[in-house]
Amino acid sequence: MKSVIRYIDRFFFAETSAAAFGLMRIAWAATVLAFLLGSAPDVVRYFSEAGTLPAELGHLVFRSEYRYSLLLYITEPMAVIALWSIFVVCLLCMMVGIWPRLMTIASVLLLFTFHERNLQPLGGGDTVLRNIGFLLMIAPEISAFSLARLEKQWISWKSTGEYLKPLRTHIWPYRLLLWQVMIIYVTSGWDKTQGTMWMAGTVVEAGFHHTHFARWSKDFMDGVSWISPFACFYTLIFEFSWLLLLVPREIWMVRPRWMHRFSLRRWVILGGVAFHWGIFFFMDVGSFPFAMSTAFLGLLLDEDFEMFIRVLNKRFKGKIVVLYDGQCHLCRRSVFTLQLLDQLNRLEIANFRDEKQRKRYAPKITEQDLDKAMHIRLPGGVYYKGFDAFRKIVWHLPVTRVLTPLFYIPGVPPIGRFIYGKIADRRNKCSDGECAL
Amino acid sequence: MLIGAFCLWHMAAIFSYSIYHVEEVPVLQWISDQRTHFRPYILATSQWQRWNLFSPDPLRRVIEVDIERNVQGKWVRIHTINEHNVGWWQRAPELKTMRRMEDDNKLPLRKRYVLDFCRTQQIPDGTELRMVKRWHVIPRHEETHDAKWWNEWEPNWKEKIDFDITCKPV
Numbered sequence: 001m002k003s004v005i006r007y008i009d010r011f012f013f014a015e016t017s018a019a020a021f022g023l024m025r026i027a028w029a030a031t032v033l034a035f036l037l038g039s040a041p042d043v044v045r046y047f048s049e050a051g052t053l054p055a056e057l058g059h060l061v062f063r064s065e066y067r068y069s070l071l072l073y074i075t076e077p078m079a080v081i082a083l084w085s086i087f088v089v090c091l092l093c094m095m096v097g098i099w100p101r102l103m104t105i106a107s108v109l110l111l112f113t114f115h116e117r118n119l120q121p122l123g124g125g126d127t128v129l130r131n132i133g134f135l136l137m138i139a140p141e142i143s144a145f146s147l148a149r150l151e152k153q154w155i156s157w158k159s160t161g162e163y164l165k166p167l168r169t170h171i172w173p174y175r176l177l178l179w180q181v182m183i184i185y186v187t188s189g190w191d192k193t194q195g196t197m198w199m200a201g202t203v204v205e206a207g208f209h210h211t212h213f214a215r216w217s218k219d220f221m222d223g224v225s226w227i228s229p230f231a232c233f234y235t236l237i238f239e240f241s242w243l244l245l246l247v248p249r250e251i252w253m254v255r256p257r258w259m260h261r262f263s264l265r266r267w268v269i270l271g272g273v274a275f276h277w278g279i280f281f282f283m284d285v286g287s288f289p290f291a292m293s294t295a296f297l298g299l300l301l302d303e304d305f306e307m308f309i310r311v312l313n314k315r316f317k318g319k320i321v322v323l324y325d326g327q328c329h330l331c332r333r334s335v336f337t338l339q340l341l342d343q344l345n346r347l348e349i350a351n352f353r354d355e356k357q358r359k360r361y362a363p364k365i366t367e368q369d370l371d372k373a374m375h376i377r378l379p380g381g382v383y384y385k386g387f388d389a390f391r392k393i394v395w396h397l398p399v400t401r402v403l404t405p406l407f408y409i410p411g412v413p414p415i416g417r418f419i420y421g422k423i424a425d426r427r428n429k430c431s432d433g434e435c436a437l
Numbered sequence: 438m439l440i441g442a443f444c445l446w447h448m449a450a451i452f453s454y455s456i457y458h459v460e461e462v463p464v465l466q467w468i469s470d471q472r473t474h475f476r477p478y479i480l481a482t483s484q485w486q487r488w489n490l491f492s493p494d495p496l497r498r499v500i501e502v503d504i505e506r507n508v509q510g511k512w513v514r515i516h517t518i519n520e521h522n523v524g525w526w527q528r529a530p531e532l533k534t535m536r537r538m539e540d541d542n543k544l545p546l547r548k549r550y551v552l553d554f555c556r557t558q559q560i561p562d563g564t565e566l567r568m569v570k571r572w573h574v575i576p577r578h579e580e581t582h583d584a585k586w587w588n589e590w591e592p593n594w595k596e597k598i599d600f601d602i603t604c605k606p607v
Contacts, residue, residue, distance in 0.1 A: 012441045034521065038526035039489075045553055052534070052553045057545050061537075066480035067475030068579060112483040120537050120546075121530030127486050134484060172444050178450045187455045188488040194458045202578040203495045209575050211499055211520050222587040229581050242599045286529030288490075 016174060017302045018167035022144025024298035025104060025136055029095035031290045032111060032129055036088060039121075043084045046118050049075035051116050070110075071117035089112070097146020104142060108133040125287030130246065131180050132295050141169035146337060150340070157336050177298045182242045184292075185272075189239030198236060201229030213283040224282070231278075231437045238271045266304065269296050312398065314345055318379025320347040320396060321361045322389075323370055326351030331374070341397040375425050387416040450475035455486055458493070497575040497594065502535060504554055504600075506563035516554065539570070546600050548553075555604035562606060568599040 045051040053061065055075070087110040094103040111133055115122060136142055143149045144167050156164050168318040192198040197206065205228035208214055223311040244264055251263070273296065276289035306394055322338065325331040335349050350357040352370040361377060362370065369375075373386035376393065384392050394400045407416060439507055453472045459465035472479075479485055501519040503510040516522070523531045536548040560566070573592040 006442060035526075042527065042530070045557065046530075050553075052550050052557070053605075054549065055548070057549060058544055060543055063480065066477050068481065113594055116483060119535045123529055123533055124488070124490050131486060134482060170440075172440060176444060176447060180451060183451055183455050183486075184488050187457070188490055188492060191489045191492035193493075196579070197494045197577060198492065199577050200581075202581055205578070205581055205587070206497055206575045207491060207495050209590075210496060212536075214527075219588070222584045225582070225584060225587050282529055284525070286533075287448060316440065380561060405476050409455070 001265075012170065012172040012175060014171045015168045016171045016362055017305060018144045019299040019305060020298050021136065021139050021142050021169065021173060022130065022146065022167070023300070024294055025097075025100065026095055026145060027294040027297050028129065028133060028136060029091045029107060030285060031294055032107065032133075033088065033091040033095065034290075035125075035287050036091065040084075044077045046121060047071055047084070047114060048080040050077050053120060061118070062116075068112070069115055069116035070113045083110070083113075086110070097143060097148050097150075099142045100146045100148055103422070105137050108137040113251035123286040123288065125285070125291040128184065128295060129287065131176065132291070132298065135173055135177050135180070135298070139169070139173035141167055143167065143413045147376075153340065154336060156345055163339070174298065176299070177295060178245065181292075181295055181299065182245065185239040185242045189236055192236060194238070198232050201232040202226035204231040207283060212218040215284050221282075232306075234356060235275070238268070238275055241268050241271065244268070253345040263303070265301075266307075267298070267317040269299055272296055309344055316344075316346060316379075316396075320346055320379065320393070321348045321350055321377040322393070323350050323352045323358070323362055323375040323377070325371065325427075326353045328427050330423075338393065338397070341399050343398050344396065346396045347393070356429070373420065385414065387420040390420065391416070446478075450479055451484060451486065454479050454484075455488060457487070457489070471472045494577070496536075497574065497577060498572060500536065500570060500572040501513050503569040503571065504551060505567050505569060506560075506562060507567070512567065514569075516558075544600065548600060549607070550603065551602050552607045558606055562604050565601060566604060569596060569598045569599040570599045 039046065046053070049055065055072070070083065071080065074080060087107065090103050090106045090110060093099060094107045111130060115126060115130060117155070135350075149167070153164055156162060192203075197203045205225040208225055208228075209218070214221050246269065253260070272292060279285060280289040322335065324335045338347060339349060350361045352358045352362065352367065352375075358365075358370070360368065362375060362383070366373060372428050374389050375383055375385045376389040377383050378392070387407075391404070391413075394407060395404045406412065447515040449468075449471075452489045453468050453475050456465055456469050459469055501517060503514050504518075507513075518530060518531070518535050520532065532551075538544070538550060547568060551568055554560070555564065555566065557560075571594055573594045576590075579591075
C-alpha cells in the first residue's frame with residue numbers, strides 16, 4: 001500500500017522545471033492576442049446585443065445551463081468594446097509577465113466570457129486554447145520568463161551577486177496537459193475510424209478541394225492531391241501513437257539498448273509539429289496549429305531543455321569571456337541581462353577593474369583601452385570590442401540569435417559603432433536605477 | 438491528496454465528455470454514460486470539447502451566400518460571403534459562422550445576419566434584401582484520383598433563394 005501511495009505521490013508531485021509552463025503562458029497569450037486583434041472589426045457584430053446574435057436568438061445556439069459570461073450582462077456595443085480592450089491589456093500583461101498570476105486568471109476568464117457569449121465562430125483551436133488556458137490558470141508556477149521574475153532576479157543579483165535558483169514546480173499540471181493532448185488526438189483518431197474516407201485515404205484530397213480551407217489555387221491543390229493516402233495514414237498512425245505514452249517507462253526499458261536514447265514523447269511531439277504546420281501550409285484551419293504548438297511547449301521537461309542545450313552546444317567548445325566595467329551601473333545591468341539570456345551557458349563574465357581577472361583574461365590590453373568599450377575573448381583567443389563584440393554575443397544567445405543578420409546589413413555596423421561609442425562615453429552618468437544618456 | 442483527487446476527477450471528466458461512437462465497446466460506453474455526473478463541472482469551467490475534426494468523414498459541402506438588393510424590381514447582387522470576400526484573418530470565424538447558421542432551424546439567425554449587414558453597411562431602412570444560398574458537394578471517393586481527374590472536375594453548383602427581408606433598425 002505504501003509503495004502505491006509513493007507511486008501516486010511521485011506521479012503527481014515529482015518536481016520539474018517551471019520553464020515549460022512559463023513558455024506556454026507567453027505563447028498562449030500571444031496566440032489569443034493575435035486572433036483577438038484579428039476579430040477587432042467584428043467585436044460588435046459577434047459579441048454585442050446589436051450584432052448577429054442577440055439574446056432572444058440565443059436558444060438556437062447556446063445551452064441553457066451552467067453557462068457563465070460577463071457578456072450576458074454587458075450588452076451595449078461600447079461596453080463590449082471596453083471589455084474587449086481590457087482583455088487586450090490583460091493579454092499583453094500576461095505575455096510579458098506583469099502580475100502573471102492575476103493577469104493569467106483574468107485573461108482566461110475573459111476568454112471564457114467571450115467564447116460563452118457566441119460560439120458560432122469558434123473552431124477547434126479556440127477549444128484547445130480554452131482547455132490549456134484552464135490548466136495555466138490552476139498551475140502552481142507560471143511566472144518563468146516574466147518581468148515579475150526579472151525584477152526578483154535583479155534584486156537578488158544586486159544584493160548578493162547571485163541569481164535565484166531556476167523555478168521548479170510539481171508535475172501534475174504537465175500530467176493534465178499531456179492527458180488533454182492525448183484525448184484530443186486519440187478521440188479524434190477514433191472518430192475517424194467510424195467513417196470510410198480516412199481508411200480509403202481520400203480525405204485529404206477532398207479537404208484540398210474545399211474552398212473554405214484550401215490555401216492555394218485549385219491547380220496547385222489538384223497537383224498535390226497525390227499525397228492524400230500518405231497524409232491520411234500518417235494522420236491515423238500519428239493520432240493513435242499518443243496512446244503509447246500510456247505505457248509506463250519501466251516497460252519501455254525492454255526495448256533494444258540502442259533505442260534507449262530516443263524519447264518516444266519527443267518523437268510524437270515532433271510528429272505533431274510536422275502534422276500541424278503541414279496542415280497550416282496547405283489549409284487554413286484558423287488558430288488550431290498555433291494552439292496545439294502552444295500546448296506542445298507545456299509538454300517540455302527538464303530532459304528536453306538539456307537536450308536543446310546539448311545539441312546547440314555540440315560544435316561549441318570553451319567560453320566567451322566578457323570583460324566589463326564593474327564600477328559602472330549600466331555595465332552591471334548589461335552583464336546581468338547577458339547572463340540571464342545566456343541559456344547555452346557560453347559566457348564567462350570578468351570584471352576588468354579586478355586586476356587578477358584582467359591579467360588572467362586580457363593581459364595584453366591596458367585598463368585604459370578596456371575602459372573605452374566592452375571587450376570579449378572568443379575561445380580561440382581572438383578579441384572583439386564595442387559593437388563588434390556585442391554583435392558576436394547576439395549570435396550566442398538563443399533569444400537574440402535570429403536578430404544577428406540585421407547587424408551585418410551594409411550600413412548598420414558604422415551606425416552601430418557610432419551609437420555604441422556614444423553610450424560607452426556617457427555610461428558613467430548612470431546611477432543606480434537611472435541613466436542620463 | 439486533494440490535488441491528486443482533483444487531477445483524477447479532471448482527467449475522468451474530460452475523457453468521459455470527449456468519447457463518442459463507442460456503443461460497441463461496453464467499458465467505454467459505460468464511461469461515456471457517466472458524463473451526466475461531470476456535466477456541471479465541464480460546462481461551468483468551459484472545458485466542453487468534441488474532437489470530430491474532419492471526421493468521421495470530412496466536410497464535403499461547400500456553401501456560399503449572396504446578399505441581393507431589390508433595385509426597381511430587379512435583384513442585384515451586392516455582397517457574397519465566401520473565402521474571397523472576407524479578410525484572411527476573418528476567414529475561419531466568418532465562414533464557420535456561415536456554415537453553422539445554414540441549418541433549416543437557424544433561419545432566424547440568417548435573417549438577423551442580413552439585418553446586421555444593413556446596419557454595418559448603412560443600408561437605408563425599408564430597403565428590400567434577400568439571401569441566396571449556393572452550394573455543391575465534393576464527391577466521396579473510395580479510392581484516390583489523380584491530378585488529371587481533379588483538373589477536369591467541375592463543382593456542380595446548386596442555388597436556392599432563401600428569404601426576403603426588409604432592412605429595419607435592430
